[in-house]
Amino acid sequence: MKHDDDPTLAPGHDNTQILGLDFHNPVFPLSALAIIAFILYALVYPDAANTQLTATRDWSIEYFDWLFMIAGNLFVILCLVLIVLPLGRIRLGGPNAKPEHSLVSWFSMLFAAGMGIGLMFWSVAEPVAYYTDWYGTPLNTAAGTPEGARAAMGATMFHWGLHPWAIYGVVGLSLAFFAYNRGLPLTLRSAFTPLLGNRVRGWPGHLIDITAVLATIFGLATSLGFGASQAAGGLNYLFDVPNTIGTQVAIIVGVTAVALFSVWRGIDGGVKLFSNINMVIALLLLFVVLTGSTLLFLNGLWDTTLAYASHILPLSNWVGREDTTWYHGWTVFYWAWWISWSPFVGMFIARVSRGRTVREFLTAVLLVPTVVTIVWMSAFGGNALAQSAAGVGELGNGISDVSLAMFQMLEHLPLTTLTSTMAIVLVLVFFVTSSDSGSLVIDSITAGGKVDAPRTQRVFWATLEGVIAGVLLYGGGDKALGALQAGAVATGLPFTIVLLVMCVGLVKSLREEHRDLELAGAT
Template sequence: MINAQPKRAIRRRVLGVEIEAHPVVFPVSAIIVVGFVIATAAAPRRAMMLFDYLQTTIAEQFSWLYLAAMTGFLLFAIYLCFSRFGNILLGKDGERPEFSTMTWFAMLFSAGMGIGMLFFGVAEPMLHFVDPPNLRNGVIANAESLAAARGAMGITLFHWCLHPWALYSLVGVSLAYFSFRRGMPLSFRSVFYPLLGKRIDGWLGDSIDILSVVATLFGLATSLGLGAKQINAGLSYVFGLPQSTTVQIILIACITMLAVGSLLSGLHVGVRRLSELNMVLAGSLLVFLFVAGPTVYLLGAVVDNAGAYAERLPHASFWTASYAESSKSDWLASWTLFYWGWWIAWSPFVGMFIARVSRGRTIREFITGVLLVPSGVAIVWLTGFGNTAMHQEIYKSLDPHAATITNFYDYTPQQYDVQIIDPASGLPQSEDGAWLIGATANGVASPQGVQMRQSPSGLLTKSGNAVEYVRGVLVHAGTWTPYHPTVEERFHGPFKSEHASLSLSGYLTEPVLTSSHRSKVDTSATAMFVMLRSYPFPTVTALLGVLCVILFFVTSSDSASLVADIIASGGSPNPTVGTRLFWGILEGVLASVLLLAGGLKALQTGSITIGLPFCVLIILMCISLLKALREEVDAPEIR
């Protein structure tokens, strides 16, 4: 038995609620998160520029590391599964699994990527379909063609299947092995004992755990923001509820309360039951698409997509754009590197959670389940949503009578108000057409704009000051000083627009306006609801989709709160009620404040930035795990 324990957690009773916290990890993590919220709220433009700079630098300098590491994690996971270490139990000899296999699968998926697949399940395949990246072997697919559709699904599945789940399986198996097998605290510092020895009890171990807590909170807060946007979009679509930051913050507050209630009820009641219910509802929505939609086409697409993914997997796993033009490098940074950094930033949360619910399983069973089951579900899920959306675009244009032979419904393009963009500046115009309207320097979340004219030389000016955009922020021309428009300079009126008939692809790519004509619709968040409108019972299915997002929202939130609490309490697998409340509420506050300040984009890029040091940590984690497994097999008495 390894006999190394970190600093003993402090237990106190405050206002009748028991609190258990690590004396260093808990306060430092809380201070970092709260400090980040305050700084971002105070200077959102500077924060956005800084984090965009960091993201760009990481994409340019460390793309090779992300690509090599993620592919290495996949290969290492496969090796562990088939190696002599596969039969090692993640627990004491003879221990049985804590949860049934089906419940385990449901908890894996609900706490992992469920909310992301709902958000991007329609939008990502459609965006690749409309604008094919043409990354492989010089083969060019025409936009919105059959070849483009197959390529779009291959790209999407590459981002959502084996690679991220291999990463999660390695983090999870490492934590489960050292905690349940070696008797150490369920904490990230424990994994590094074979490399650091008793130094994990010092500042090195504290730093590892603090980074884990911060990455978990940052990663989840962005997902809460995305979830709030999609819930708001669905309620707006069904009930006409306005889409605004205020509504989204109210939604975050309400769902955070649900998540806290689920968290307080415990892992065996709240998280477990919600995960099981969520899989039933999400599965029902997926079955509906297969039955009501082009059934035979979707069944064939499942097989074809698996082939497209397998075909793309070897090349894409090692493709760094070193021999590609700049546009392809930009595409790699915007998609694959973004996802890899995002998954790495999420790995403390998902890895810790699946470790916590996987006690009593062998390494082979653990890795096989974590790799294959969610990846298989992802193939079927993304086919159901992505191919259904693309089918509406492709076969209607190929065969106008397709509705009579492929179980089609009404795919008639819908009428939308589309913002008019000035061709010279690329900026929208006000309703009278006299002014160009720039996006506010306050960030993505605000619908306001800044009024500007374009000079004969091409410079945009306002009040005699030349302005330009640097990293998505409006600044004084020639400097990096953010431009602060006065109240009089801010645009509050309607944008100039035209009424246009748009299919789903047009809806995703055109600047669609809200009914007030004062801001644009977040089309990525509403794409799923637009697609569902072409089938029977659109209101019912839209509400079912909103409910699925809410439940994924709640399960992700309470799972991440539990993980942050486990780490911050010094590795206790069952933390106290008081600290669970603290982390659950802090997550909602973090997401709300950043959404209000327009800093959601900064938080998103901040999560990718945190992924860089964590990538190095996970590489060292794999080395440490391999060392410990070899020691156990060669000298079993070390346990």
Template sequence: MRQLLQNAHDRLGLRTNPTRFFGAAFIAIAFSVVTIVFTSRVNSTFSVASEWILTNLGWFYISGVTIFLLFLIVIALGRFGRVRLSPNDEGPDHSTLSWFAMLFAAGIGTILLFWAVAEPTYHFAQPPREAMGVAPESIQAAREAMAFTLYHFGLHTWTIFALPALAFAYFIYRRNLPPRVSSLFQPLLGNRIHGPIGALIDILAIVGTMLGIATSIGLGTLQINSGLERLFGVPNTVGMQIVIISVVSVIASVSAALGIERGIKRLSNFNIITAVLLLVFVLFTGPTLLLLKGTVESVGTYAAMLPELMLWNDTFDNTGWQNYWTAFYWAWTITWSPFVGIFIASISRGRTIRQFVFGVLGLPTLFSVIWYGIFGMATFDRELNGPGGLVEEVVGQGDIPGALFIFLEGFPLATFTSAVAIALVGVFFITSMDSAALVMDMMAKGYEEEGPVVQRVFFGLGVGLITIALIVTTADDGLRALQEVITVIGLPFFALGYFLMYSLWRGLKEDAGELEPLPARRWRRTLPPEEYVRRRGDGVDGDWHEEVGYYDDPDCTEPTRYTSPNGADPLGEVPAGGVTAGIQGASLPDGDASTAKGRDASQPRAD
């Protein structure tokens, strides 16, 4: 079999690992075919599996991301934070602005637009903690809606990307291992990462990544189709969605063929600039002062609720809300993590671990706070002070993909801004696909240098094929069905996250070495003057007088004789009257009044 794969590999002119490439390709194609042919059975299987996972392991998803976040903070603040993710004399490859634009566009650019209006609206109309007394469409519901939205798209989302990204950067650029998921487990598996176990890990990672990206592209397709329907009357059908996926897949494959500098970087920079312009437009054509005040206040609400939300599992009310929101988000995001992780690592070479962690967690979170703050507060202003309508269409009619376009209808130049939003979704869509194609090709071949273009094109088209399969399968209930698929796929990725933390920590300890105890002077034990005199006078047995006494220096071996202010020697001969007479005869002063070679007797004595 190995020779057969090698022969096929050579005939196609590939430069990759045949087992990993063909293994991932076979599973991806088989999944697509089976999904399309046995639609109802596949739907039923994923539905049952997802329901069981969410009912019994939702807490595992929620607590896991918080544990990952705390681990990253400990790593960054500790001594390992100074480790540079490259040879020690090499600085960053990209400016901070370009770095931010690329990691953001490849991370949550697509869902940034999908949920900007939809999630605040949904939580405003149906508060997650309604059972705890939060009334729907109230001021408190609006505050908590912002906190939950920022929880889903703030620190925790970027934690899921940052953990594998940090591990990739460390093992690729410090240990010079292949850019594969199996390399992250080298401290645990050793050379077995190059054998069957490593190949299995990489194949599953590639396939899982394709499914995660396909889910995001499926959501993006629903949004593009909804926008085209509202603007131009384009039918919102499965056939049109397949056309959209096909067109974008071709464009993404071309961008991937051009590489990072000529394709992905330029598209990412264009996208982030356009997104900022749309944000500024909403800010200055809407109730500007309210949006600014509300965004700042949302940060406070998020910060206040975050400690509780980090481990909140809806235990007592058991409404099931988290099953289809938080748990789904974490499962969905973690299936992206191998692809986003390698991509972020590749653009973060040269930064220290501390810079990396706080940059990847901080910069995108700051932008998310501003983005969702502006769009969220504008949404609440429309519902509380304006004509409303968002709650009815987004929640009542379930038009979540169309939420952004309904929102923009309340602003000037609605047609133009909606067209810009559609273009933004499409370009984010493209940057996600081309980045994924580039990374999956890297994972399959095991090195960073560019290989044959056909390999990158294959992975780009492969993601498109899986997306089409998911769209066809979930046509009746697109969003809910996509959630069920990704919840199941995300479970093994979460389990691997714990092994990943241990592997990274172990690797850092092995390479940085253990710190020796801080050297310090050795101090001898010191007795109070009266106790020292008493022991001498009473003739206490033992060698205590060699280990204790009055000492000026930590290394001295002989007791220093102290003198009282009147010149008497308390350590002289003990009078016949015993220790009491000795103390009286020596006229021992209080400890603070004694001096030793000019030093205050209250100074530390030798240990």
């Protein structure tokens, strides 16, 4: 049943208008105060903040690894089941809804917001790290062997394939369904209406939205800070630009300035534009890499697919694992990280997906990115492993600096200066799209679900992301950023429970929608 006729459930209900802002009270002020309090704490006591939050993160990973793994597996199963069930014919927005974006632009925005920047950072470093036993090996496979290489590619795909996209998929589908088919505000709390009822309008809903805001902005600021370090490292490696705090802060300022331009123009004039630029540059970079070793790529594409298929079940298991160091340090950490990011990515995906069927939505969010990631990993990870196994260049000695791994791999392929420059530009543009899409999401949450709040609010959140990253990097260095990252990852534990509850409400409501449509003769 729709709720469009209930004014208390309308987007922006109970909003406060002041100084040109239009925000939801108390989500906006409490979120802002909590962010300021945490930043001050991390700056004044960076060591204590890092120690305490890291301990909290490690505790959740060590004692609740089973919960993260079970949840991740359930999300994948649910998404695959929904694709094939008749429920997949339900259209987000109703039977007559039309998509707002073309398939290419839609997919570009999904990928850019989801994990495009992560693939730039880890597609080279991660397989080499596993192959050389940098921090344990998957399933205790012997390092430096052909079996170790297959396990390295299979484990890397496991971390970047179906599981993370399923996490984003269930959140995005829940938010899109309740916003477009039930007429509820586009905020995280709306997905809990089937279970909480009218209580979502009270403090339970406020706490859900505030936690989502904190996890989103801390995750974005952390990525921006560490990404500035990678970009500065690349500039130093290629052009001898000093890799100093000043350079890194300057990169953050530049990225934030471009993000402000993008967020001011909105989705069509900003986010979509830069997402399309991302895809063009990524395709050009992929083309150059493939021309350097086409045969290696073709062989690697098949090997990567087989490695992923053969390792997905053993790596999904949580019982009796003997590779505890690797398992906790990589897989469970990743699952907590993806889950902590899911409110941001899921809500952005929901915002641009009106008019798609459930089947089309999950195919685009789950299956297509997995196929693209196999191609990307086969090209970049495959070249990296080949260089490492042959003892070529810096990667022949293993991982010395994660932020430089991509550039060290490109150094031994054709057109090094061109490809490395493209890689730096791609990193920066990916950060722009993450920042502006994140700002749109946070603005929607703190505006009570409105998607047309004043531009000044979007500018406020985009600016705040850059300020947090720059101030922490300048004032507290890696320890302050590490504390912020640990805090973001620690939210993965409560959000895991939140997502499981969300799935129950989603399935219940999809079944009701399908029954109503059948009765109305619309399916």
